[in-house]
Each structure stands twice: as C-alpha cells, then as structure tokens.
Amino acid sequence: xxxxxxxxxxxxxxxxxxxxxxxxxxxxxxxxxxxxxxxxxxxxxxxxxxxxxxxxxxxxxxxxxxxxxxxxxxxxxxxxxxxxxxxxxxxxxxxxxxxxxxxxxxxxxxxxxxxxxxxxxxxxxxxxxxxxxxxxxxxxxxxxxxxxxxxxxxxxxxxxxxxxxxxxxxxxxxxxxxxxxxxxxxxxxxxxxxxxxxxxxx
Amino acid sequence: xxxxxxxxxxxxxxxxxxxxxxxxxxxxxxxxxxxxxxxxxxxxxxxxxxxxxxxxxxxxxxxxxxxxxxxxxxxxxxxxxxxxxxxxxxxxxxxxxxxxxxxxxxxxxxxxxxxxxxxxxxxxxxxxxxxxxxxxxxxxxxxxxxxxxxxxxxxxxxxxxxxxxxxxxxxxxxxxxxxxxxxxxxxxxxxxxxxxxxxxxxxxxxxxxxxxxxxxxxxxxxxxxxxxxxxxxxxxxxxxxxxxxxxxxxxxxxxxxxxxxxxxxxxxxxxxxxxxxxxxxxxxxxxxxxxxxxxxxxxxxxxxxxxxxxxxxxxxxxxxxxxxxxxxxxxxxxxxxxxxxxxxxxxxxxxxxxxxxxxxxxxxxxxxxxxxxxxxxxxxxxxxxxxxxxxxxxxxxxxxxxxxxxxxxxxxxxxxxxxxxxxxxxxxxxxxxxxxxxxxxxxxxxxxxxxxxxxxxxxxxxxxxxxxxxxxxxxxxxxxxxxxxxxxxxxx
Ligand code: HEM
Numbered sequence: 221x222x223x224x225x226x227x228x229x230x231x232x233x234x235x236x237x238x239x240x241x242x243x244x245x246x247x248x249x250x251x252x253x254x255x256x257x258x259x260x261x262x263x264x265x266x267x268x269x270x271x272x273x274x275x276x277x278x279x280x281x282x283x284x285x286x287x288x289x290x291x292x293x294x295x296x297x298x299x300x301x302x303x304x305x306x307x308x309x310x311x312x313x314x315x316x317x318x319x320x321x322x323x324x325x326x327x328x329x330x331x332x333x334x335x336x337x338x339x340x341x342x343x344x345x346x347x348x349x350x351x352x353x354x355x356x357x358x359x360x361x362x363x364x365x366x367x368x369x370x371x372x373x374x375x376x377x378x379x380x381x382x383x384x385x386x387x388x389x390x391x392x393x394x395x396x397x398x399x400x401x402x403x404x405x406x407x408x409x410x411x412x413x414x415x416x417x418x419x420x421x422x
Numbered sequence: 423x424x425x426x427x428x429x430x431x432x433x434x435x436x437x438x439x440x441x442x443x444x445x446x447x448x449x450x451x452x453x454x455x456x457x458x459x460x461x462x463x464x465x466x467x468x469x470x471x472x473x474x475x476x477x478x479x480x481x482x483x484x485x486x487x488x489x490x491x492x493x494x495x496x497x498x499x500x501x502x503x504x505x506x507x508x509x510x511x512x513x514x515x516x517x518x519x520x521x522x523x524x525x526x527x528x529x530x531x532x533x534x535x536x537x538x539x540x541x542x543x544x545x546x547x548x549x550x551x552x553x554x555x556x557x558x559x560x561x562x563x564x565x566x567x568x569x570x571x572x573x574x575x576x577x578x579x580x581x582x583x584x585x586x587x588x589x590x591x592x593x594x595x596x597x598x599x600x601x602x603x604x605x606x607x608x609x610x611x612x613x614x615x616x617x618x619x620x621x622x623x624x625x626x627x628x629x630x631x632x633x634x635x636x637x638x639x640x641x642x643x644x645x646x647x648x649x650x651x652x653x654x655x656x657x658x659x660x661x662x663x664x665x666x667x668x669x670x671x672x673x674x675x676x677x678x679x680x681x682x683x684x685x686x687x688x689x690x691x692x693x694x695x696x697x698x699x700x701x702x703x704x705x706x707x708x709x710x711x712x713x714x715x716x717x718x719x720x721x722x723x724x725x726x727x728x729x730x731x732x733x734x735x736x737x738x739x740x741x742x743x744x745x746x747x748x749x750x751x752x753x754x755x756x757x758x759x760x761x762x763x764x765x766x767x768x769x770x771x772x773x774x775x776x777x778x779x780x781x782x783x784x785x786x787x788x789x790x791x792x793x794x795x796x797x798x799x800x801x802x803x804x805x806x807x808x809x810x811x812x813x814x815x816x817x818x819x820x821x822x823x824x825x826x827x828x829x830x831x832x833x834x835x836x837x838x839x840x841x842x843x844x845x846x847x848x849x850x851x852x853x854x855x856x857x858x859x860x861x862x863x864x865x866x867x868x869x870x871x872x873x874x875x876x877x878x879x880x881x882x883x884x885x886x887x888x889x890x891x892x893x894x895x896x897x898x899x900x901x902x903x904x905x906x907x908x909x910x911x912x913x914x
Contacts, residue, residue: 240692240693244693248636248705248708277567279502287703295851295852304703307636307703307704314635315570320777321779321782322849353860355492356492357496
C-alpha cells in the first residue's frame with residue numbers, strides 16, 4: 221500500500237513536469253523549427269556576431285528588449301519602433317535576446333531609427349554627452365584615450381574639454397563591432413506569413 | 423488556562439495523532455540523535471549561504487545605486503550594471519536561497535522521517551560542488567563570459583558542477599525517505615520530495631537542450647519561472663507548513679486543503695512560464711495557455727493561504743514572542759500576496775502596463791525576498807540553536823534584523839509597484855517622450871535604494887549575530903530568545 225502510494229506520488233510529480241515541458245517547449249519546438257528564414261533577413265557577419273557578443277557581455281539586454289509589440293498592446297507602434305515581431309525574425313538569434321525590461325527603449329530596429337555611427341560611439345562612451353537626462357551606463361573601456369590614432373581607427377568627436385590636451389579618444393575593435401551589430405538591427409522587411417503566431421488568421 | 427482552550431488543545435491533539443505523528447511524539451532523545459546526524463552538514467550549508475547572501479545583496483545594492491547614479495563606479499567594467507545585475511540574481515538565487523534552502527530541507531527531512539540522515543557524507547561533496555559552481559559562474563559573469571539568458575547566465579561548466587552537486591543532495595534525501603519510520607507523510611515532505619525530483623530534470627533540460635530563436639526564449643522562461651515552481655516555492659512552502667504548526671503548537675488546519683494545494687500547484691504552476699512573454703512574438707495559443715494556468719494558480723494559493731491563516735488565526739499574539747514565527751508569518755502572508763499579484767499580472771490588460779517596467783522587479787522581490795528569504799531567516803533562527811546547542815545570544819539583534827528587513831522590503835516593493843505602474847502608463851502613452859518616462863522613475867529608484875540599504879543593514883546584523891553564536895560569544899541562554907517572556911501569554 222505504502223509502496224503504491226509512493227509510486228503514484230513520484231509518477232504524478234514527474235508527469236506534471238513533463239507535461240509542462242511538452243506544452244511550453246517540446247511542441248512549440250516542433251512547430252516553429254519549420255519556420256524559414258524570411259527574405260530580407262540577413263545572416264549576421266562575423267563582425268556583427270562579435271558585436272553581439274559584446275552586447276551580451278555588457279548586459280545590454282537587462283535594460284533593452286528586442287521585441288516589438290503589436291498595435292493595441294502598448295505604444296510600440298505609435299513610438300515607431302517597427303512592425304510587430306514574428307518568430308521568423310529570430311531564426312539566426314542564438315542566444316535569443318528578447319529581454320523583459322525596458323529601462324531603455326526597444327532596440328529591435330535601432331539600425332533603422334539611429335543610423336549615425338558617431339552618435340552611437342559618443343552614446344556608448346558617455347550617454348549623457350548626447351542625451352542629457354539619460355540613465356544609461358557609460359562604457360569607457362570600449363574606448364582608448366591616446367596620443368595619436370592609428371590609420372584605421374575611429375576617432376570620437378567628444379564635445380567640451382573632457383579629453384586631455386593633445387589626446388584623442390578612439391574606438392576599440394569591440395566598440396566598432398558593437399556599433400556594427402546595432403546598425404544591423406533592422407527588421408523593416410515585410411513580415412513573412414504570420415500563421416504560426418496567429419493561428420486564427422486564416 | 424480556560425476551559426475552552428483546554429478542549430481546543432485536546433481536539434488538536436486528537437487531530438495531530440491522526441495526521442501528524444511527528445508532532446505528538448515527545449521522544450526528545452530520538453530528536454537529538456536525528457539533529458546530531460545532520461548538524462555539520464546543515465551548518466555548512468547555512469554558513470556558506472550567508473556568505474552568498476552578503477555578497478549577493480551588496481551586488482543588488484550596487485546595481486540599485488547605479489540605476490539613479492549611472493556614473494558611479496562607471497569606469498570599472500567588472501561592476502557595470504549589465505554584469506553586476508545578473509551576478510546579483512545568480513548569487514542570491516543559486517547561492518543564498520538554494521544553499522539555505524538545501525540546509526533547511528535536509529534538516530526537515532530527517533525530522534519528518536524520524537530517522538537519522540542517511541548517506542550524510544554525500545552532503546559534504548554537495549555543498550562543496552555547489553559553492554564551487556556558484557563562485558565560478560559568478561566570476562564568469564563579472565569577467566564577461568555570461569551565456570546571455572536570464573537565470574541561465576552561468577556557463578555550462580558551472581551549471582554541470584551545480585547539477586552534480588544537486589544529485590549528491592537529492593540522494594541522501596531520497597535514501598532517508600526510503601528508510602522512514604513514519605506511516606503518514608507530512609505535507610512539507612511532499613514538497614521536499616517533489617522538488618528533489620523536479621529540480622535536476624529542469625536544470626538539465628534547460629542547460630543542455632538545444633533550441634533556436636523564439637523557442638529558446640520560451641524555454642528560457644519555462645525554466646526561469648519553473649525555478650520558482652520546483653525549487654524556491656517548495657522550499658518556502660515546506661518551511662511554512664513545518665514551522666507554523668510547530669511553533670504555535672497546533673496541527674495544520676486541514677489535511678485535504680494541503681492535498682488540494684499540492685496537486686493543483688504541481689499541475690498548474692509548471693505551465694506559467696510563457697506569461698513572461700505576453701505581447702511577444704510567440705504563438706498566441708502558447709501565451710494563452712500560460713495565462714490560463716497563471717490564473718488557475720488562484721486555487722493552490724487560496725488552499726495554502728486558508729490553511730496557513732486558519733492555523734495562525736487566534737495565535738497572532740505569539741508573534742510578540744517568537745522570532746521564528748514572526749518571520750514565518752510575514753513570509754506566509756507574502757506568499758498569498760505575491761501569488762495573487764502574479765495571477766493578476768498575467769492578465770493581458772494588466773500585463774500591458776506592468777511588463778517591461780520596474781513593477782515586475784517589485785513583484786520579484788515580494789516573492790524571493792518577502793516570501794522566500796524571510797521564511798529562510800525564520801528557519802535558520804529555529805534550527806541553528808538545535809544544532810549548535812547554543813541559543814542566539816542577543817534577542818535585540820533578532821528584533822533589529824526583523825524590522826530592518828521587513829521595513830526595507832516593504833519600502834522596496836511599494837516604491838517599485840507605484841513607480842513601475844506609473845512608468846508603464848507613461849511608456850504606453852506616446853505623448854510622453856521615452857526619456858521623460860525614464861526621468862519620472864528616478865524618485866522611486868532612490869526609494870528602492872533606501873529600502874535596499876535597510877535590508878543589507880539587516881543582513882549584516884544577522885551575519886554578525888550568526889558568527890557570535892557559532893563562536894559561542896555573548897551571554898549563554900537556556901531558553902530561546904523570546905522577545906518577551908511567554909509566561910505572559912497564560913495571563914492574557
Ligand atoms: C537577498 C535577497 C534577494 C533576492 C533573492 C533577490 C532577487 C532578485 C531577482 C530574482 C531579481 C530579478 C528581477 C526581475 O528580473 O524581474 C533581482 C533584481 C534586482 N535586485 Fe534583487 N534580490 C534580493 C535582494 C536585493 C537587495 C537587498 C537589493 C538592493 C537594493 C536588490 C536589488 C536588485 C536590483 C537593482 C535588481 C535589478 C532590477 C532591474 O533589472 O531593473 N535585491 N533580484
């Protein structure tokens with residue numbers, strides 16, 4: 221009797237977990253793995269992937285989401301953050317960077333909204349140089365302060381007298397890759413069929 | 423004692439005999455033997471958990487200050503917000519809550535099965551591996567090797583070390599259960615057994631599965647939420663079910679409610695994860711399933727709530743005396759609050775406002791702090807003297823610890839609940855520029871830092887007191903550190 225009860229108990233406990241896994245992970249995996257990369261979505265280049273790695277390393281995802289909500293759910297559409305995101309937008313994303321926090325704005329289409337390299341560079345070096353009231357952290361270690369820049373190095377145009385006399389601020393390869401990644405964030409192409417997202421479409 | 427309360431006690435004893443044998447056996451010798459079999463293992467888990475509590479909550483405090491003073495310590499890559507924040511989450515979740523929880527569970531297991539702990543040597547290996555895993559994983563995050571998924575930031579190697587550590591924790595618990603000397607299995611033990619089966623499975627599927635794009639996001643949140651389902655919450659509920667009746671000296675109100683609470687919890691809670699992605703690019707049916715399951719959580723929560731509150735009801739005066747009970751009741755009430763809030767937050771209309779805001783962070787701390795952490799504090803206050811055979815030397819420090827953390831977390835949660843809601847409304851109103859919506863949250867973020875500072879001060883006092891106790895410094899007491907003499911109770 222005791223044995224049967226224990227068996228029922230452990231079996232029940234296992235079954236509940238596996239059911240949850242099947243419903244929320246297993247079945248969606250089968251359904252969504254058929255999603256094809258849409259036309260217009262390009263694979264990340266090696267440089268962009270390196271930049272993406274910096275994005276992960278510095279934890280940008282704890283303040284920025286990468287998912288645009290549809291009309292009627294929040295003001296994403298009114299703020300012109302891009303069309304609603306669909307599963308196909310993410311086929312090349314590993315790990316995913318959807319995020320759950322918007323201490324800063326959504327970045328799913330930042331490459332459309334802000335195309336200026338110099339803006340991004342200054343903003344990463346010290347956000348308050350370009351947005352006075354910003355609460356975003358500065359990333360000075362992605363830059364180098366030195367006497368002269370190398371031939372291919374990007375020199376920041378830092379306003380005011382922050383930079384010591386006779387020195388320049390240049391972007392490290394990490395900063396360049398990160399900006400490259402940000403500029404690649406562009407899902408302005410037409411959304412592919414949405415039936416996976418909205419089963420009641422047709 | 424009045425006539426009425428005598429009948430109550432008799433009735434209670436009868437019920438206790440039927441359902442909770444361990445409560446009525448006054449066989450102290452066996453208890454001492456049992457306690458001795460777990461002493462050094464539990465103490466190691468507790469002591470190391472306090473180390474992570476200290477480190478982890480200081481990380482949290484730094485992250486909090488940085489949200490309103492972004493340039494403070496801004497030049498150090500290792501301390502940047504995006505690294506210190508996941509370091510905070512992982513140290514408090516896998517260090518503090520998990521280790522303190524493991525220590526409590528193993529102590530409760532041998533008490534509830536009425537046998538000395540079996541295979542106790544494995545727990546030394548477990549504590550060692552677990553701590554190594556957390557230390558290694560945290561260092562990896564700070565030095566830039568995060569995996570980039572919330573709750574799963576530790577590199578796979580650290581995950582594997584922790585998983586092996588967990589197996590060495592689960593085996594002694596299961597073995598002790600097999601050797602049990604009781605017929606009736608008390609409800610705390612259901613939660614303990616379920617969590618030692620669930621946790622390793624969950625951890626392995628999440629750390630070692632292969633998924634892509636939005637499925638990975640789904641897996642991420644199935645895991646993130648389930649860590650609460652299969653580990654953090656069962657720890658808290660096992661503690662509440664054990665200590666409320668224990669300290670009050672009355673059995674739990676209803677066995678059938680416990681049963682309903684447990685199975686509905688197991689069934690629904692598992693399906694909640696995708697409510698972290700409402701409005702996101704996942705299939706609508708998937709999100710809807712999670713919303714429905716989140717609302718169904720009202721059933722287990724109310725079952726547990728009624729059960730706990732009916733047990734405590736009429737005994738609130740005990741709160742004046744017992745430190746353990748004060749923390750336990752605070753934690754049990756927070757469980758009801760945080761769960762009902764969570765069910766509400768899963769509704770689309772509310773989620774539209776609260777998602778992506780500081781409101782969620784307030785909710786998180788109502789859960790992991792006001793519920794879990796406070797219950798763990800209470801459990802440690804109860805268990806440590808039984809292991810070290812030395813009472814807490816200064817009741818005053820206990821009181822200070824309680825008020826600092828209780829007031830701190832209330833400020834924290836209230837500030838972010840109001841500030842986050844307001845932030846959500848502003849963000850959803852495109853007439854307010856985004857940066858304005860950011861600026862308007864700053865006063866609430868200052869308040870959060872205030873609350874957090876009080877909480878950390880409470881932790882420092884607790885740790886100081888713990889060290890005093892272990893070193894047997896301070897006055898020797900032969901009775902628990904009651905806040906007032908319980909004799910007064912019979913006079914009331
Ligand atoms: C020791 C018990 C604590 C536990 C278990 C805990 C747990 C957590 C969890 C689970 C999160 C993630 C929240 C989310 O993503 O929604 C978090 C975030 C955070 N916690 Fe704690 N916490 C604790 C104490 C503290 C303290 C004392 C502070 C000090 C103010 C603090 C400050 C923070 C901050 C600033 C965040 C980041 C919020 C954001 O990303 O906007 N925590 N904590």
